[in-house]
Amino acid sequence: MATRAMLGGFKNRSINFRISSIYRSLSTLVLAEHEGGSINSQSLSAVEAAKSLCEDNSVSMLLAGSGPSLREAAANAASCHPSISQVLVADSDKFAYPLAEPWAKLVHMIQQKSGYSHIIAASGSFGKNILPRAAALLDVSPITDVIEISGSHLFVRPIYAGNALCTVRYTGSEPCMLTIRSTSFPVAPMSADSKSNSAPISQVDLSTFGEDAIGKSRYIKHTSQDSERPDLGNARIVVTGGRGLKSAENFKMVEKLAEKLGAAVGATRAAVDAGFVPNDLQVGQTGKIVAPELYMAFGVSGAIQHLAGMRDSKVIVAVNRDADAPIFQVADYGLVGDLFEVIPELLEKLPEKK
Amino acid sequence: MKIMVAIKRVVDYAVKIRVKPDKTGVETNNVKMSMNPFCEIALEEALRIKESGLASEVVAVSMGPAQCVDTLRTGLAMGADRAIHVETQGNLYPLSVARIIKALVDVEKPGLLILGKQAIDDDCNQTGQMVAGLLNWPQGTFASKVVLDKEKQIATVDREVDGGLETLCLDLPAVITTDLRLNQPRYATLPNIMKAKSKVIKKVTPQELNVQIKSDLEVVQVTEPPKRKAGVIVSSVDELIDKLKNEAHVI
Numbered sequence: 001m002a003t004r005a006m007l008g009g010f011k012n013r014s015i016n017f018r019i020s021s022i023y024r025s026l027s028t029l030v031l032a033e034h035e036g037g038s039i040n041s042q043s044l045s046a047v048e049a050a051k052s053l054c055e056d057n058s059v060s061m062l063l064a065g066s067g068p069s070l071r072e073a074a075a076n077a078a079s080c081h082p083s084i085s086q087v088l089v090a091d092s093d094k095f096a097y098p099l100a101e102p103w104a105k106l107v108h109m110i111q112q113k114s115g116y117s118h119i120i121a122a123s124g125s126f127g128k129n130i131l132p133r134a135a136a137l138l139d140v141s142p143i144t145d146v147i148e149i150s151g152s153h154l155f156v157r158p159i160y161a162g163n164a165l166c167t168v169r170y171t172g173s174e175p176c177m178l179t180i181r182s183t184s185f186p187v188a189p190m191s192a193d194s195k196s197n198s199a200p201i202s203q204v205d206l207s208t209f210g211e212d213a214i215g216k217s218r219y220i221k222h223t224s225q226d227s228e229r230p231d232l233g234n235a236r237i238v239v240t241g242g243r244g245l246k247s248a249e250n251f252k253m254v255e256k257l258a259e260k261l262g263a264a265v266g267a268t269r270a271a272v273d274a275g276f277v278p279n280d281l282q283v284g285q286t287g288k289i290v291a292p293e294l295y296m297a298f299g300v301s302g303a304i305q306h307l308a309g310m311r312d313s314k315v316i317v318a319v320n321r322d323a324d325a326p327i328f329q330v331a332d333y334g335l336v337g338d339l340f341e342v343i344p345e346l347l348e349k350l351p352e353k354k
Numbered sequence: 355m356k357i358m359v360a361i362k363r364v365v366d367y368a369v370k371i372r373v374k375p376d377k378t379g380v381e382t383n384n385v386k387m388s389m390n391p392f393c394e395i396a397l398e399e400a401l402r403i404k405e406s407g408l409a410s411e412v413v414a415v416s417m418g419p420a421q422c423v424d425t426l427r428t429g430l431a432m433g434a435d436r437a438i439h440v441e442t443q444g445n446l447y448p449l450s451v452a453r454i455i456k457a458l459v460d461v462e463k464p465g466l467l468i469l470g471k472q473a474i475d476d477d478c479n480q481t482g483q484m485v486a487g488l489l490n491w492p493q494g495t496f497a498s499k500v501v502l503d504k505e506k507q508i509a510t511v512d513r514e515v516d517g518g519l520e521t522l523c524l525d526l527p528a529v530i531t532t533d534l535r536l537n538q539p540r541y542a543t544l545p546n547i548m549k550a551k552s553k554v555i556k557k558v559t560p561q562e563l564n565v566q567i568k569s570d571l572e573v574v575q576v577t578e579p580p581k582r583k584a585g586v587i588v589s590s591v592d593e594l595i596d597k598l599k600n601e602a603h604v605i
Contacts, residue, residue: 134487135487136483144477160477164577171570220523221521225518237604286533331585335594336587
């Protein structure tokens with residue numbers, strides 16, 4: 001029995017070895033988002049993740065859209081990250097808006113032609129919308145919100161609102177498809193000399209692009225929340241308000257404090273549902289996931305679903321009247337007190353931002 | 355028009371989960387289970403569409419072990435007309451779920467398929483998109499508002515996307531996945547709970563639907579996330595600013 005178990009173990013190991021040697025060279029397709037002629041920073045995190053799959057990974061970035069802003073974005077993509085070895089551009093009116101139907105079709109078509117070993121997108125609303133649909137067309141299981149890459153087919157992802165970490169091995173056929181949590185793959189600031197090397201840009205041949213699913217969905221409009229403040233997903237400091245703020249009027253105090261710190265503003269679900277702020281500021285399991293250097297929570301109790309969105313912040317500060325609030329269990333610095341007194345005092349005493 | 359709603363039974367959202375000591379998963383024995391919150395919202399939306407006269411029937415479907423029947427019964431008590439339970443054992447990944455739903459759609463021919471945007475246990479956020487891909491139907495994910503036009507056979511969907519809202523127009527049949535703010539699900543009343551007991555739950559197997567449960571993922575281990583080190587309670591704003599400046603160096 002024991003020998004057999006040992007033999008079994010040995011057999012397994014040799015199979016694993018063989019699998020890893022098949023994937024000697026990796027080639028990765030990164031689905032990228034662009035806006036106003038530049039690549040969005042989450043997509044650069046996806047390139048960073050592609051780089052950590054393996055040393056000699058050849059990374060292609062796929063851009064789709066139409067017109068001059070696409071050309072500008074392509075030029076930008078070619079030189080925005082040293083790991084990008086090729087930029088693929090799909091230029092057509094069909095991609096004027098990031099609709100899932102044509103995008104998934106495009107990914108399917110490119111994969112059948114070029115056979116990438118991996119396809120990666122950042123797990124923003126763009127990647128989460130498109131990548132699973134493309135995976136279904138390719139008949140493979142995608143992996144959502146990867147926070148750590150332990151091997152070319154071994155990944156760690158949070159489950160149960162971040163209360164457990166699951167290590168999964170992908171055992172299916174190529175491509176292995178992932179969305180990655182961008183806060184887990186920070187992009188190193190680019191040095192001046194790396195800017196000089198520029199990746200080749202090639203147009204995707206769309207002559208065989210099928211029409212069937214296209215046109216069943218049409219883009220109507222986008223309502224954006226104009227904000228001068230830094231983007232919530234990438235801010236160095238995030239100041240968040242919860243139900244404790246009591247009104248939209250009072251929430252302005254949080255915004256003022258954020259302004260003073262050069263921070264982004266976040267909110268809990270309770271604050272969003274009560275109408276204090278728009279929903280794209282929601283931090284949590286179903287909202288944005290942030291991991292800033294400093295996270296300050298005012299009037300936030302610290303529900304499981306909220307902690308899921310901010311527990312990886314470097315320093316957490318909590319101000320709450322209730323000394324038993326769960327937020328104090330994750331806070332590095334807690335202050336038990338009335339936020340209506342604390343915030344004005346902070347506003348007065350905090351140093352001016354440089 | 356018929357609406358199909360997919361429902362998942364998960365560990366209740368308020369339960370603090372425990373990772374099993376052998377690292378094979380999360381403890382689900384003797385833990386309170388409920389309908390996934392996003393699925394409740396999906397079902398509520400289907401019921402409202404039916405109540406506004408735009409749909410004739412709401413069919414709730416669920417895949418998983420025998421206990422899924424309880425969750426379907428809750429759905430029937432909320433107002434679904436009938437239910438289908440696809441009994442399966444072991445791990446079921448979104449790709450398999452999507453294939454099963456596709457097979458059910460091929461049989462039932464609904465005009466609209468509504469799902470939650472994600473299950474709060476695996477946090478995958480994939481099934482709706484995958485089934486839309488398999489069916490070649492348009493998708494409206496993360497919906498916060500759905501307006502149906504019966505004449506033109508279209509659905510106008512507001513989606514919660516990064517940086518705001520996006521409005522799409524989808525030809526029916528379509529797949530919609532629900533975000534938190536789509537609606538406020540109703541509670542099942544006692545009379546409706548009693549009535550639900552006489553509603554039909556049809557049982558089928560993946561074999562009968564000709565669906566192969568494929569698994570191309572293997573869970574290696576499940577662990578607890580790293581614990582944060584204990585923090586300190588400061589007594590004043592001055593002390594807080596001092597700590598942030600001189601100890602944490604973040605301002």
